[in-house]
Amino acid sequence: MSLLDVNMLIALAWPSHLHHHKAGTWFANHSKLGWATCPMTQCAFVRISSNPKIIPEAVSPKEALALLVEIVRHPAHHFWKEDISLLDSKVPTDLLLGHRQVTDAYLLGLAIRYKGRLVTLDAGLSALLSKNSPHRKALCIL
Structure with missing residues (x-):
């Protein structure tokens, strides 16, 4: 199951987005395996759109x-509750350097927490995990 970050949601929804094709190709190939949004990504989608x-x-x-x-009516969509704290040990905060990395x-x-992966267009997210982190598989950067 893949949690799409807001950049992925925006790229999918807006044809003028620089990465619309890349996001659409990924979605066409992987969405049937299940994908998710959460309150944070949904709010950010509306705010940015x-x-x-x-x-x-x-x-x-x-x-x-x-x-x-319309987007979340997709048959493979799931809604993930934000049921962990930022202070939870599952949240990789050890390598946080700046305010833009917190979300x-x-x-x-x-x-x-949901045993899935975060799908993003932001290569900078790899800085949140050490090279030998067991959680590397939880991050998919397009």
């Missing part, structure tokens, strides 16, 4: 919510 400074064809929050409803570390911890 309705921000014209980020998405040129941004829509209203209400329209972004409607788009999210990523939490999402990776959530993927570990």
